[in-house]
Amino acid sequence: MTHSPKAAVEMRGVSKFFGAFQALNAIDLTVAEGERIVICGPSGSGKSTLIRTINQLETIQQGTIKVDGTELTAGGDNVAKVRREVGMVFQQFNLFPHLTVLRNCMLAPLKTGRATKAEAEATARKYLERVKIPEQADKYPAQLSGGQQQRVAIARALCMEPRIMLFDEPTSALDPEMVKEVLDTMIDLAREGMTMLCVTHEMGFARAVADRVIFMESGAIIEEAPPEDFFGAPKSARLRNFLGQIA
């Protein structure tokens, strides 16, 4: 038994270009297993791009990314292997509108050969229970509220039993009265020890669950600190300025 926590995500010198535009500039970031990271920063600072490189929704031009020890850029079926361990939740939910809630949750486990139909259904019902909407299983996404849809999206990702969860502004598209139900679901997940990287401006959430808060600007990590220091004693003027704007 080793006591040093294994790195869940290890980024070294990661740079990302869209044509000539550099969206990520030599990012170094290590996330320990079980760690909860909140990423914030102004719009266009590269937050989405950063977490999307972890499951290679965005390819990178420089640097290396290791997820649970598997190097993404090393070829082979490393990307597929990493994607099986990383779940993602999007701002726009991105549920499959032509499938019921249950089918949304069953699709990936079934089609990746992870589970039989009966297993996939049992898993789906288990996680729908966990996000507190088991009774919506047979509805279509359009019949649900935004908050319910986002909780289904979380359940759908969990059905693949990921070790790491990525959240890209999961509450930004929600009506204010639905933000809490989604944040509560995420807080539960954090309490269970899930490794999480969350792009969000919900500072209450950051204070409650984050081990570290990261501030990005212009494709670079400007400052990172535990929430008390991050909010209580921001070092850079840019972060102070940013916190002033969102407060």
Next chain:
Amino acid sequence: MFRQFGPADVLYILEAARWTLILSAIAFTGGAIGGLAVALARSSQVTLLRVLSTGFIRVFQGTPLLMQLFLFYFGLTVLNLPINPLLAAAIALTFHASAYLGEIWRGSIEAVPSGQSEAATALSLTYRSRMRWVILPQAARIAVAPTVGFLVQLIKGTSLTSIIGFTELTRAGQIVNNATFDPFTVFGLVAVIYFVICWPLSLYARWLEGRMRRAYAR
């Protein structure tokens, strides 16, 4: 002297209408297979596939169908094959339909929000699974109305094959008219038959379009 237009002529024309339907069915089936290939190639990540499929669409959408019929018709003779209007018509119309259906379906595939493909990718579904279970079912709903609309165009388009001597509905009308010289009766009947085939399809397309609009509002 011209003879009187009679029941035998009506039967002859109806008989020929069968060939209009058969040719339409061949072209639509072939075009569906070709069109799916073209649509997938057009929206693929592989540059060569995109370039080839784009070129194919440009050529077949940018030239008159009648010229394509001539080229395939005379092309067969150049290859020392016997003159065969049905074969030439079937090939030309299949290419024609592949280009148009390919373009309609590419548009439908691209109309599915990119977040759908991203979510499926993040769930570690392969390209095949993403297409089969996530993208194409949604694209199909978008495509159904314009596809039926194109089928109507295709059925009417088969009338051009009369010019290379394929005896379908229009050419049967010409033949009967040459013998009876009763153009209003003859071509009136021909037009009515086209209408009876196409109008229900147009209604169906409009109905599908309405249903589509009411389906999952996202």
